[in-house]
Amino acid sequence: MAEATATPQASAQSQRSGPMRELSAILAIAQRDLTKLLRDRTRLIADLAFPIIFIGILAPLLQASFGGGQVQLVPFIFTGVLAQTIWQSAAMGVISLIEDRENDFSQEIFVSPISRYSIIFGKILGESLVALPQGAAITAFAWLIGVPMSIATVLILLPVALVITLFGGAFGVIVLSRLPNRRAAQQIFPFIMLPQFFLAGVFNPLNNLPLPLDILSRISPMRYAVDLLRDVYSTFQPGPNVVPVAPATTNLLVIGAEFVVFLAVGTVLFVRAERNR
């Protein structure tokens, strides 16, 4: 080894390039996110607080006050909150690239020779892997409090959750590309995330909406994540409790199209904003 490093001529030989290197880089970036999560125990717990409050407290309270008897609100809200949580977790995780920009770690990533798409995709994959254990914990909690769930349901929800998190990550990229700093990210949150809780129908059915809200609801990307999960859940646990708005194929088509657009446009805008200052 010592001989090899003593001459600069030897340096180029060890460099790999092409798709294998990009794949390696994507995995390394994804693993970094997962490592960060596992070392941050408070975040692990804090991230579960809201979903558990929604499913364990809000849903039964609504049920007691407004529940009509035969329709159970808890499974409905569980499916909504599960999709919302993992979608949002992946989106916010990708937006955390802003934090990297502020503590200068992004310089280290962006000066490396790998493709900008690999960087963004690695980040999305990493944040998706971070969101999945959260989803698993929420599902376990729901099962504990008696939400109907077969083994088959749980197994089929896993790939669905992956689709939802990748979609959330792509949404994060398009938001990230328009944000100057972390403060802006925090300030914009009530405008881009909170309304979607309701427009996507996490807690409320999307029936008989007035036209303006119906338009906003259809624009809200989170709606399709929530509805896709309800499609799959209601197929495996049929009943009056969880009724999706649109069929799975429609939701998948919208998600696929928006994923590609968010990712491509977001990456181009983000890279351009980084370099042309």
Next chain:
Amino acid sequence: MIQVTDLVKRYKGADRNAVDGISFEVRPGEFFALLGPNGAGKTTSISILTTILAPTAGTATIDGFDIAGQSSEVRQRVGIIFQRPSLDRNLTGEENVRFHAILYGVYPYAPAYAVMPADYRDEVSRLAGIVGLGEEVFKPIRTYSGGMARKLEIVRSLIHRPKVLFLDEPTAGLDPPSRRSLWSYLRDVRRETNTTILLTTHYLEEAEDADRICIIDRGQVVTLGTPDQIKADLVEEYLLVDAPSARAQLRAEMAERKLRHSGDGPFRIELDGQSTHRLLKEIDTPLTMVQTHMPTLEDAYLDIIGRGEAEAEEATANG
């Protein structure tokens, strides 16, 4: 190794160029220092050369590759140590190095240190040895001092065997002992890896070790050369003499002896490398005043900085 031609950068919304048409060239294996006050355009220049920032005009190549058109090739060949540490504080030192090695395609992805190739493990311990980190490379970055973080950044930047290592004010925020040891291990790194080094600094004494110094101020090259050349170039040594009652005689005598002089009394005589003593011996006119002006390189540099201070202040705000 590095060729810079008429480089210009104007930040969005700025009313002056941060880099204003600089040109220089760095030879393979050279230790090259970009010296200048804050706001002179040093960091902007390095950011452009490392493809982080797009230039407004001009061209630059690194190892023959164009920084604008072949940025991926350029990135593969350069290592950078940024002004502010760019380590991931959630990871250990070695994890930061591994992340870097995989991103640069030196080794394929592996999920843990133990399953990385033996080559990698040897290289990490070799580099950690050169900079004096040793086994501390396995500790979390959170526990590192500023000096250790700098050392780790050097290890990290060398793991992909760059041809050029850029260091942007590497001693910023370090205490004096860490500064001194940084220079000594940079010397070791050069000796063992034959890497071309370009560093920026605003401390003259740090630049004096370089093979060549390029002083820039307000985005322009003030002077470029070896430390000795720069000294000869910048430092003006002269005598101020006068004989108020016999100025005509003194002027005639200076002309006769071919002494380069100026002024109407007191007269300024350029030393041009002669000793003060020899020069004075040539003058017979009784002098009533003799003043020597022999600034150090430091004085000359401070003079340059002083001239640009007002503008520099303004430029710092733009980064």
